[in-house]
Amino acid sequence: MLINGFPFFKKKNQSTINHSELHLGVIPKHVAIIMDGNGRWAKKRGLPRIAGHKEGMDNVKRIVRVATKHKLEVLTLYAFSTENWKRPKKEVDFLMGLPSEFLSTYLPELIENNVRIQTIGDFEPLPSLTKQAMTNAIHKTKDNDGLILNIALNYGSRFEMLEAVKKIVEDVKVDQYPIENINEELFSNYLYTKHISDPDFLIRTSGEQRLSNFLLWQCAYSEFWFTDVLWPDFDEKLFEQALSDYEKRKRRFGGL
Ligand code: V07
Numbered sequence: 001m002l003i004n005g006f007p008f009f010k011k012k013n014q015s016t017i018n019h020s021e022l023h024l025g026v027i028p029k030h031v032a033i034i035m036d037g038n039g040r041w042a043k044k045r046g047l048p049r050i051a052g053h054k055e056g057m058d059n060v061k062r063i064v065r066v067a068t069k070h071k072l073e074v075l076t077l078y079a080f081s082t083e084n085w086k087r088p089k090k091e092v093d094f095l096m097g098l099p100s101e102f103l104s105t106y107l108p109e110l111i112e113n114n115v116r117i118q119t120i121g122d123f124e125p126l127p128s129l130t131k132q133a134m135t136n137a138i139h140k141t142k143d144n145d146g147l148i149l150n151i152a153l154n155y156g157s158r159f160e161m162l163e164a165v166k167k168i169v170e171d172v173k174v175d176q177y178p179i180e181n182i183n184e185e186l187f188s189n190y191l192y193t194k195h196i197s198d199p200d201f202l203i204r205t206s207g208e209q210r211l212s213n214f215l216l217w218q219c220a221y222s223e224f225w226f227t228d229v230l231w232p233d234f235d236e237k238l239f240e241q242a243l244s245d246y247e248k249r250k251r252r253f254g255g256l
Contacts, residue, residue: 024243026250028200030074031067031243032222034214035060037206037230050094055232057098061106066236067147068113070243074148074196078214082122082156096126099153100133107137114146120192121155150196157216164190193218201246203239205231223249 035056042052060077067075080095087095110117117137126134134153167190172179177186188194198218202211207228211219225242227234 024070024240024247026247027070027072027243028223028246029072030076030197030199030201031072032076032078032199032202032215032219033063034078034202034204034208034212035231035234036204036208038232040206041230041232049091052232053091053095053098057102059232059234060102061109062236063234063239064110064115064147064149065113066239067149068115070240072147074150074199076120076150076152076196076199076215078152078155078212080121080153080155081213082154082159083213084154096130099130099151103133103137107140110137110149111141111144114144116141116144116146116148118148118150118196119153120150120160120196121153122159123154126154148196152214155192155214157211157213160192161217188217191217198222201225201242203227203242205229205234 038052038056039049040052041055042049045051064075079098084095085092117134119134119138123131123134130153134151164187168182168187171177172182193215198220199215199222202215202219202222203225204210205227207226209224209226215222223246225245227238227242229238
């Protein structure tokens with residue numbers, strides 16, 4: 001390849017660099033990320049908030065590549081919460097366009113990299129174009145057995161648990177099982193995440209140190225990792241730093 005008269009060689013295929021180069025012994029199987037700080041990233045540059053969301057979306061592509069490189073099993077991203085509807089309509093509309101925008105450019109690469117797309121959240125209230133884009137991507141990647149890219153869309157943990165309670169009560173009412181059968185395993189099977197292991201590692205960017213209604217039940221035993229870095233600036237190196245910190249915590253555990 002020639003650019004400006006200089007020969008450029010394709011970089012070594014990312015997936016051939018394995019995590020041993022980073023000395024990452026224990027890789028979390030499931031990483032969940034609260035991608036916070038996009039609005040602040042834009043404000044710092046005098047740009048509208050939506051410019052920050054666009055930059056945040058481009059960063060999702062980079063981080064998904066790192067997740068595949070390190071052979072994570074599941075990457076769950078908090079893309080849109082049940083509380084996000086309270087934002088100005090223009091911003092909500094823009095956010096709702098991001099899944100189709102992301103997939104229209106990136107779905108072929110996801111398919112090529114054996115990524116399987118899934119979602120958690122209340123799908124029904126989403127605009128039909130958003131639903132179509134997601135349903136299509138889920139369908140086209142359903143047989144892939146690499147990374148599960150799990151997108152939390154219109155997700156709220158309390159809502160998820162209340163819906164689970166309602167369904168359990170219904171099932172008890174029609175004598176599917178007695179109340180005594182209700183245990184953690186049964187409850188877990190009524191959540192959006194029933195097919196997915198609990199997160200081993202939860203990352204939140206942009207300085208806030210709280211869960212904000214994200215995976216409250218599922219994070220009961222997760223390791224938490226926080227950084228002041230804003231989501232659009234959360235790069236490959238920092239992600240690998242986080243993974244390496246996870247490994248150190250696990251090693252200490254093992255020593256006890
Ligand atoms: C959204 C960008 C990232 C920062 C947080 C809020 C804004 C990627 C997606 C996406 C990716 C794959 C997919 C569906 C959606 C996305 C929303 C917002 C709603 F299958 N980024 N991103 N979706 N932001």
